[in-house]
Every structure is written in C-alpha cells, then in structure tokens.
Amino acid sequence: MADPIEVQLVAVLNPLVASQVFPLIAEDGTTGSYLTYQNIVNSPENTLSDGISINNTRMQIDCWADDYATVKALEKAVADALTAAAFTNIPRSSRDGYEPLTKKFRVILDYSLWWN
Known part of the structure; x- marks a missing residue:
C-alpha cells in the first residue's frame, strides 16, 4: 500500500504525462514522456509528547523523454506542479542524464516532501 504522500504526489504529476507516472520503473511498452518516482528515505519527526507530528520523505522523481528539450520542459512542469x-x-537537487539502452533523456529530481 502506498504512503499517503505517494498518492498525493501521483495525483499532482499524472496530468503532466497523461497518467504515465510509475513507481521505480516504467511499465513495459511505455512510450513518449513519462515520470518515475522512488522513496529515498522517510524520516518521521518524533516528539516525546505527541509521537510523530509530521513526516519528511525524500523522493526522487525522474523525468524521461525522447529529446533533451522535452525532458527539460517536463522538469519545469514538475517543478511548477509541485x-x-x-x-x-x-x-x-537535479541532474541531467541519458540512458543509452532506452535512448531516453532523463532529469533526476530530488525533493523533500513534508506531510502529516
């Protein structure tokens, strides 16, 4: 079962890529631009009196596209949506890349998400 923040994140990102948002890896046969995400670490903020008051999740969001201009536009769209x-x-942080096996351009985004 997905954490509540994953559900919220996917809801925010789905409109950007026609619901092609996937945990970890894209489904076989996925074409065009898409997003993948993965939870890097979840750090609950604990207090002695109240237990967990808020969660901080470091999330990696990967933008994938067939060309560099499109992947950079997708990076901006993700930033605007968030x-x-x-x-x-x-x-x-963010960093650019290229995956020769898939022939896809990639931007790796690192976000800190705060949620209850």
Whole structure:
C-alpha cells in the first residue's frame, strides 16, 4: 500500500504525462514522456509528547523523454506542479542524464516532501 504522500504526489504529476507516472520503473511498452518516482528515505519527526507530528520523505522523481528539450520542459512542469501542490515540498537537487539502452533523456529530481 502506498504512503499517503505517494498518492498525493501521483495525483499532482499524472496530468503532466497523461497518467504515465510509475513507481521505480516504467511499465513495459511505455512510450513518449513519462515520470518515475522512488522513496529515498522517510524520516518521521518524533516528539516525546505527541509521537510523530509530521513526516519528511525524500523522493526522487525522474523525468524521461525522447529529446533533451522535452525532458527539460517536463522538469519545469514538475517543478511548477509541485510549487502549486497542497503539501509542502523543497527541491534539493537535479541532474541531467541519458540512458543509452532506452535512448531516453532523463532529469533526476530530488525533493523533500513534508506531510502529516
């Protein structure tokens, strides 16, 4: 079962890529632009009096596209969508890449997501 933050994240990202948002890896046969995500670490913020008051999840979001211009546009669309999201998020880093086996351009985004 997905964490509540994963459900919220996918809901925010789905409109950007016609619901082609996948945990970890894309489904076989996926074409065009798509997104993958993975939970890097979940760190609950604990207090002695209240237990877990808020969670911080580091999430990696990978943008995939057939060309560099499209993947960079998708990176911006993800950033804009997360800025407008109902949950607090902080961009931590991004890096570009290319995967020769899939012939896809890639941008790897690292976000810190805060949620209850």
